[in-house]
Amino acid sequence: MPEGDGSAGFSLKKVALAAVIGAVGLAHGASAASDQAETVRGYFCDAKADQIAFLNYKARGENEIMAANAVNKQIAKASCAPYLPAQAIPGDEQTVMKDGLVYKLQSFTFLPEKVERWSGTVLGSLQTTARDQDI
Numbered sequence: 001m002p003e004g005d006g007s008a009g010f011s012l013k014k015v016a017l018a019a020v021i022g023a024v025g026l027a028h029g030a031s032a033a034s035d036q037a038e039t040v041r042g043y044f045c046d047a048k049a050d051q052i053a054f055l056n057y058k059a060r061g062e063n064e065i066m067a068a069n070a071v072n073k074q075i076a077k078a079s080c081a082p083y084l085p086a087q088a089i090p091g092d093e094q095t096v097m098k099d100g101l102v103y104k105l106q107s108f109t110f111l112p113e114k115v116e117r118w119s120g121t122v123l124g125s126l127q128t129t130a131r132d133q134d135i
Contacts, residue, residue: 044117045080051118
């Protein structure tokens with residue numbers, strides 16, 4: 001039986017080489033993502049709107065526990081919660097103005113679950129008080 005030109009063996013070698021290169025690329029991508037991860041802690045909410053509501057309660061003087069409970073009760077689900085030190089990859093950072101307050105929000109992708117959560121702070125108020133106005 002003639003052996004042929006060996007092209008079948010050559011194409012299998014190409015497929016095996018491509019698989020190895022792909023696996024190395026995936027491993028490199030996974031290590032790059034874990035290299036970007038940082039340790040975070042504090043209160044995070046499932047949605048950006050929930051984080052804004054949480055920060056609004058805090059701006060009114062509520063502590064973090066009461067603010068999280070108020071948001072969770074308002075939306076009838078557990079969205080805002082404290083996170084102990086956890087690994088997360090920082091994502092989008094946004095500045096939002098709502099109801100006279102300026103919020104700085106940032107998303108984080110928590111590992112290994114790869115779920116997005118939001119954190120933030122109130123930067124200040126655009127509202128003026130009667131004391132600040134000239135009469």
